[in-house]
Amino acid sequence: MLLNGNVFAKEVLLSEHIEIGKSLYDRSFGRGCGACHEITSNPQLDELIQDGSLNKTDFFETMVNGKGGMPRSEASIMATPAAKESGYSPEQAFDAVYSYLEFLGKDVDSGATVTIEDIKDVEDVTSELDPMPLIRVNNLALIPDEVFLLNSGQELSISIELNPESKIDENADWWVSAYNDTFGWLYFDLTRGWVQIGNSLNNLLPSHQGKLFDLETTVLLNTKRLPLGAYQFYFGVDTSMNGILDDPLYFDNVTVDVVPTGR
Ligand code: HEC
Secondary structure, eight states: HHHHHHHHHHHHHHHHHHHHHHHHHHHTTTTHHHHHSSTTOOOOHHHHHHTTOHHHHHHHHHHHHTTTTTTTHHHHHHSSSSHHTTTHHHHHHHHHHHHHHHHOOOOOOGOOOHHHHHHHHHHHHHHOOOEEEEEEETEEEETOEEEEEEEETTTEEEEEEEOOOGGGTTTTEEEEEEEEETTTTEEETTTTTTEESSSSSOOOOSSSEEEEOOOEEEEEESSSSOSSSSEEEEEESSSSSSSSSSSSSSEEEEEEEEOOOTT
């Protein structure tokens, strides 16, 4: 009996640990580690861990110091809601992500006691997550501070999507705007498209007002003719539907720099 009890407690703890690891993996850097690691040219972490070529020591080392195109992750991981709720130390957090990756794809029939479905269920019940607006540049999610370099004449597509999370069906102002030194501020009008409003945000209008819903990827700009220069795009929602940009504002922004071909 005692033995069974212990085994059970261990299983529950393990599944919690993996569940936290999943949240950390999905939430760090805003869009999660998958924003980069789902791309096949980047290391496939679950496979590397499962075939034994990425051990914990190296994993922890990469989390702290970064590696090539891999940013340092500690601050971003520790800023996620799951890290704060769990009270984990950075080492425990890295360990949770590692355990989650180790667990992924494991043959459930071979004696593992938690399934991805269990993990998802627990997460859905326990999380009070904020809305997640996302802007994609040529279908890619960028990480914060990343500047997307575009050669002049190359095709650019800007699209937005929204996961309303726990605020689904709440009334909100929806904001879509852009800034460039030459054009000043613009906002996106659902009937007229991009409208210039000068050098301040005083004339900014919401692009839409209404309940938050799951907005699938929606293209707002598709062009090969953007003049040289840097462009910032913003997409956000705030849940006081009053036509004023106010807190809490959930937003994403990206910078695209159009450079001469061949640079
Ligand atoms: C901006 C994109 C990006 C994000 C976000 C990102 N990674 Fe990476 N990661 C990379 C790239 C690129 C490499 C390959 C680096 C190299 O070897 O030069 C890498 C490498 C790694 C490695 C080393 C693999 C090896 O074979 O040594 C680990 C471990 C890793 N990432 C874990 C993570 C985890 C965990 C997260 C989320 C907390 C994450 N990464 C988020 C881009 C990213």
